[in-house]
Amino acid sequence: AQSVTQLGSHVSVSEGALVLLRCNYSSSVPPYLFWYVQYPNQGLQLLLKYTSAATLVKGINGFEAEFKKSETSFHLTKPSAHMSDAAEYFCAVSRSNYKLTFGKGTLLTVNP
Amino acid sequence: DADVTQTPRNRITKTGKRIMLECSQTKGHDRMYWYRQDPGLGLRLIYYSFDVKDINKGEISDGYSVSRQAQAKFSLSLESAIPNQTALYFCATSEDRVDSPLHFGNGTRLTVT
Numbered sequence: 001a002q003s004v005t006q007l008g009s010h011v012s013v014s015e016g017a018l019v020l021l022r023c024n025y026s027s028s029v030p031p032y033l034f035w036y037v038q039y040p041n042q043g044l045q046l047l048l049k050y051t052s053a054a055t056l057v058k059g060i061n062g063f064e065a066e067f068k069k070s071e072t073s074f075h076l077t078k079p080s081a082h083m084s085d086a087a088e089y090f091c092a093v094s095r096s097n098y099k100l101t102f103g104k105g106t107l108l109t110v111n112p
Numbered sequence: 113d114a115d116v117t118q119t120p121r122n123r124i125t126k127t128g129k130r131i132m133l134e135c136s137q138t139k140g141h142d143r144m145y146w147y148r149q150d151p152g153l154g155l156r157l158i159y160y161s162f163d164v165k166d167i168n169k170g171e172i173s174d175g176y177s178v179s180r181q182a183q184a185k186f187s188l189s190l191e192s193a194i195p196n197q198t199a200l201y202f203c204a205t206s207e208d209r210v211d212s213p214l215h216f217g218n219g220t221r222l223t224v225t
Contacts, residue, residue, distance in 0.1 A: 009152065032210060032211045034213055036214075041218070041219075042218055042219075043116070043202055043204075043216030043217050043218045043219055044155075044202070044204075044214070044216045045216070046213040046214075046215075049211065049213055051211040090154060090155070094210060094211070095210070099145075099157060099160060099170075100157075100214060102147075102154040102155040102156075103154055104152060104153060104154040105152075105154050
């Protein structure tokens, strides 16, 4: 069975600092990987997805993620945090069963 | 208008009551899903439907039932609500592709007292 581990349930950064949110997956074959963002009182929105076309994936709002097969990782980064990035972020994995399995989420706090 | 609409947005009910959460979509997707979100646990799949005649249990289906009334409508019922079903419930849709992302509604916050 596939699973997703997000390291750190809460990450706090200063405005302008690098954002790094970690995600590791367990899978015997390369899966499809996604990052979603959830703002307060809203549903989840897709940030970006990896589908094997390129290992470095660019998403919305300046976020990007790099697929590293050797490390089974798909970490999310943004060079400079903005106050509006404060939200909860979820990593998810999908394989041939067409269902997404979500990580437990990482709450990002951005301090002024 | 939202592509995936959930009603109600908030609901408070008492233990033992039957309630229904509704979801409708205008995206034309065949696949629809119900997830439950609890703090620190992420999202867990309750039921999913790949078309009107194909409904499947997810990882936490006990105590829940669903109905796919049409391609655009997928409702979730709690037959006899209990306090540990207090959670945020999300409906989602997707295209019929393994790499298709989910499109979420804004959620229904359910409180069972």
